[in-house]
Amino acid sequence: MEELLQKIEEATGFIQQQTEVAPEWGLILGSGLGVLGSEITDAVTIPYNQIPHFPTSTVEGHAGQLVIGTLEGKKVVAMQGRFHYYEGYSIQEVTFPVRVMKALGIDKMLVTNAAGGIDTNYAAGDLMIISDHLNFAFQNPLMGKNEESLGARFPDMSDAYSARLRQLAHSVAEEHATKLQEGVYLWLTGPSYETPAEIRMMRKLGADAVGMSTVPEVLIARHAGIEVLGISCIANLAAGILPQPLSHAEVMEVAEQVKPRFIQLVRGIVAQA
Template identity: 50%
Template structure:
């Protein structure tokens, strides 16, 4: 069942009143990647708990707040944390913040995440530009009555991670001498990490990295016609690729270790993208 559109409007109006100018970019930050928000000037910070109808973030490494400000005079809104299906939330609750931004007419979305490698050529510390995703999980944030105000009943998914922006991002990485791999992200609902057999199967299906977020948000953004860029920070090798156990603390630490490169390339991409 879809939530009342009135809840989206109420939450969006609250956000709009707090942040003022509608940002040109929205950025959703994944586990261990939250300090990017500190680069914004003239920050306005709003805890998720203050926003009407927002769920509560329960994951370590997600600060659970919205930060608005400017990056080189470009208005940017950052979500320091997100909501996940594995937390017990419905798909509607997972994407509720994004629908509020859509109501405010934010045109561009950058999604980031911490992801595990299912490909021996992708190592911890690598940054992966997402070129496509695979979602075999049956539930969808578009299931149920369609929000006609946001997009069509049956939406195209031929270019969910906008090709033009991927081209721009690769160029930014070259300019900064920060290698950006480009690969496919596989969505798993979690919270268990994958078995060795699942990791092998995911790679055979064509993915390079796996994670527990991002795809629901991208589906909703694509439905509404947003331009989208996705960036994964590879934080660990999938089970079975190397003889090592995987834990959330290690994921957070690996994300933090890669943050300097992550922030540099993200800043450059937003600068170039804002000029388009």
């Protein structure tokens, strides 16, 4: 645990040498959604491979850099691209940047992803506010010895996705006549897409969307006392709902289409939170 604390200190110290910004918001931008980073003004950009102990992004649509600056008058630090468990990183490596963002000063975090829609009322291009999650990867980055300075041994997850921020998101969407879904996100490790039988099972268990990220970062964020808002871009309907194969190219194409609505929504939330 002392090694983790030292790594956090070294990564945080390096970032603070590049900028004097003390962020209040952390933004984790998923597949195809990194465009929000270009909305940040007075920005300092730091490639992940320059930051001590950071992994590097290996997936298309993840730029692999930290952007620190101002968005809607608020100081923010944005991850343009995240790390996934399926890339071969440990669950602790996947979530390490959240620890660093906390050390930089954030108390609110927006986590985004591209997901498959399980609810048959969803359509590709919908934005879904995450109300709760199901951890079907059965991995938890908090396993092992707990460091009390980072958070409690047994963090409460009954309000993992802030009711306050979810209500604000719906309010902002209503102002701009933007349709929002709200539902439960299910995490699987990937990288293979799910089978139709698996999707039928998930629907019966109460999942509305499925993806390969987000839950590990949320577990660490809540352990650290960070208020969390999650947004999924429904990139496609999950396996078996429509008679067509699934592909990452489709994910990227849909993310490009939702870009204006996504940027407008996030800017409004950050401005008012």
